[in-house]
Amino acid sequence: MIEGLNPGFILIFGALLVPITSGIIRSILLLTLPVLALTQIYTLGLGTWGHYEFLGLSIELTRIDPLARIFGTVFCLASFMGMIYALHVKDTIQHFVALIYMGSAIGAVFAGDMITLFVFWELTAISSVFLIWASRTERAYKAGMRYLIIQVSSGVILLGGIILYYQETGSIAFNYIGLTGLASGLILLAFGIKSAFPFLHNWMQDAYPEATVTGTVILSAFTTKLAIYTLARAFPGTDILIPIGAAMTVYPIFFAVLENDLRRVLAYSLNNQLGYMVVGVGIGTELAINGTAAHAFAHIMYKSLLFMSMGAVLFRTGTIKASELGGLYKSMPVTMVFCIIGAMSIAAFPLTGGFVSKAMIQSAAADGGMVVIWLIMLFASAGVMDHSGIKVPFFTFFAHDSGIRVKEAPMNMLFAMGFAAFFCIGIGVFPGLLYELLPYEPTYKPYTAGHVITSLQLLLFAVLAFALLMRYKIYPPELRSTNLDFDWFYRVPLKWLALAIGRLILVIWNWFLGIANDIVYSIINTTEKTHGDGKVLARTTSSSTAVMIIVAVLGFVVVFFYRFLQQPLPM
Amino acid sequence: MSKPDDEKKYWLDDPKNIDKVFYTILVLCALVSVPDILSLFNILYHKHVEFEFENIFEFYSLYGLVCYVGLVLIAKKLRKVLMRDEDYYD
Structure with a gap:
């Protein structure tokens, strides 16, 4: 090569x-x-x-x-x-x-x-x-x-x-x-x-x-x-990135909760995961940059796994709307298992990729004494448990049985999902292998009793919250809908404004064209009055008159230049 | 796609089993709460904390529960403002 x-x-x-x-x-x-x-x-x-x-x-x-x-x-x-x-x-x-x-x-x-x-x-x-x-x-x-x-x-x-x-x-x-x-x-x-x-x-x-x-x-x-x-x-270490990243971890999760298109839910959740990485870059310490790199690695694995499982569902059933799906564990059990592995990984359960990577960023924020950022990221972690950890697998494979019966995903898709799932768990079980690739000396120890227990507490009580909300029918139902996000500003008012400006330009252009037409017509009319049939400048004259005029002009030129040439030429 | 008429019954089809899942979750939550309870009596478990408030009894459990419920309830409110027809932009 x-x-x-x-x-x-x-x-x-x-x-x-x-x-x-x-x-x-x-x-x-x-x-x-x-x-x-x-x-x-x-x-x-x-x-x-x-x-x-x-x-x-x-x-x-x-x-x-x-x-x-x-x-x-x-x-x-x-x-x-x-x-x-x-x-x-x-x-x-x-x-x-x-x-x-x-x-x-x-x-x-x-x-x-x-x-x-x-x-x-x-x-x-x-x-x-x-x-x-x-x-x-x-x-x-x-x-x-x-x-x-x-x-x-x-x-x-x-x-x-x-x-x-x-x-x-x-x-x-x-x-x-x-x-x-x-x-x-x-x-x-x-x-x-x-x-x-x-x-x-x-x-x-x-x-x-x-x-x-x-x-x-x-x-x-x-x-x-x-x-x-x-x-x-x-x-790295650019302070403004810390609040930007923290906002990114939170803002999308509300939309992820409401969204019906499950691939769009995953796109919102992808956005939320990027938030952690941006915070890591903003903190900029060796631990934080290590965390960002490790999280990007683990994230690509579990996020691809989730997108692949939802892609397989879309491929087989022809829809990816939570409101239409449900009960697919009966016909796509292998896909379901892979989806749950991805879901647990993004939610950062112990023994999965998310657990050993996200914690580094969280820990770097704590080292810097950033209480608010730390609490926001912890809130977002509970949120991740909802939209990606529970909502995506639950409404696809469980919830009410939609009656959809399809074949399991094609073999190549299952292989690809298996590959990603292997990495999700492999990274979680043997974090050392990933840590060796990190840009700085890996110092972080993910598997401490405290970290495992506190993570399990956070996540399992989030699961409990979901179970309670479902049991008492408080959890918002999945509805066919569009939820307005920031793009509304450029897809509705800005579009309207652009169209209005377009119409304004059209009006001005038509007005301009009208005036130009009037000018052209008036020129034509004037010309017609002078040069038109039988008008002053269009009259024919005899050839002798014409010769007279030419001779007169020639005479004038000769006299004029003779007088002019008498003087020396300016050098 | 075939009609699911006389196919086999799955374990989760029985509503009683859904209750079992719910109680399993309760038991799991109780289990992970144990270390905090023990630490009240200073046995076994020592949390390595970065912030003082992490020492609050069951801080992570409560935070997880409250945040989750809060998130869902706020999102439900937001839905009233943000939700439009599916073909809103078309």
Whole structure:
């Protein structure tokens, strides 16, 4: 392999082979590429490669350090998992764009400079939208458009930030930036859009649930975690991120409780999990950054697992609305078990991935004496237990029997879910293996009696609360509905405003056209009066008169120039 | 999809068993509460606390219960304000 090739390129170049393969060859190709990329990461080891000077900018195509490596590793694993899950799909476009998308996310993680980062950043946006459009529905088309506008805007803002940053510092190396002024502010905003900061988040809940069954699984793993990685690289210890992250852990859970589309519930819950990571970046201590990286790793596993199980339900039953589902444990028991493993993992039960990762961030907040942030995150942890830990499995597989009887999920989907479930539990039981990959010296001990017992108390009493609310019929029923979120502002009033402005422009334009028409008509009329048939300037005259006029003009010119030429020419 | 008419009965189909699940949850909650009760008498269990209030009796249990109920009740109120028809945006 080419020395120092960015592992992302393996998937991107490999994608070019997709259109010319089919059947088993394509399946082998899809599964081999992520493995090759992962091998490339570990054969290269740590270091930097691919230095070029381009228009006076130092490009560094490949940079592998521990922080990039853990994100790159989990991206490769997620690619492998996503490709197993999508093996049954017979859609060349989806396979092609999925590889480009995953490859560019991996490429971005290993980018050593911001120009390379920017190129991959935009490529993830453009390639991923096809996974949404691949649903081939009107809703998906519109949601994809909104998604693309927001994603590309993030890229444009990033580019603006990079240019200003280059003017200030003369460097485009992608290292610690810190929030210092306009340039870094723009870069932070660009990262914040993709990290789904509060009020910048709706693209995710809007678009992810409209993507294809397999598309949502793939989308959920990369874009937002890439953004978390860039935040952890460029803005560790930026104080403003702590309240932003804390708000992110809380704001989405209310919507997750109300939402009926279970893939949208998971998108809200994904948003809430990102909140913990943003808090970790904001705290910025070694423990907190370790926690963020570990949480991103574990999170990709359990969140993919949850999306995969809901995708399998959608694939088999044709709906993913909680109000229509129920009792599926009878026909999809294996999927149910995997879903519950994912649910317990996201809720951070002991012996699961969430338990050994989230606690690091919680602990880092406590070390910094941040009581309020700590309490907010603990509240959000009880909330996670509701929407992802209980609601998703309960209303799909239990609750009232909807009477839906279907086959178990296809074999490839079960394999992919098994792969994720293996990691969810593996990380929980052997946290040491994950901790070895962390960017800093792992010092945290997750399995203390106190931590296990307090976690169980929090979670089991949350379960009890659910059981009580169900028993006394207080728990809100699942209803077919749309719940207004912040995107209402741009989907209703802003749209209305845009249309009103459009109408105003039309009125002004018509008025302008009217005036222009009047002017043209008046010119034509005037011309007609002077040059029209039989009018003064249109009269014919005899040729002798014409010759007379020409001679007179010629005479005048000769006399005039004779007089003029008498004088010396100005030099 | 086939009609679930004369298929086998599942354990959870019996409402009595749902009660059993509920009581199991109660028992589990009682079990995880034991360490805090013991610590009242200074036996066995020493919590490593970061904040003073973590020492409150059954702090985590109560916090979990209260937060959960609070979250659901607030969300129910919010539904009155935020809920629209399914095809609201279409």
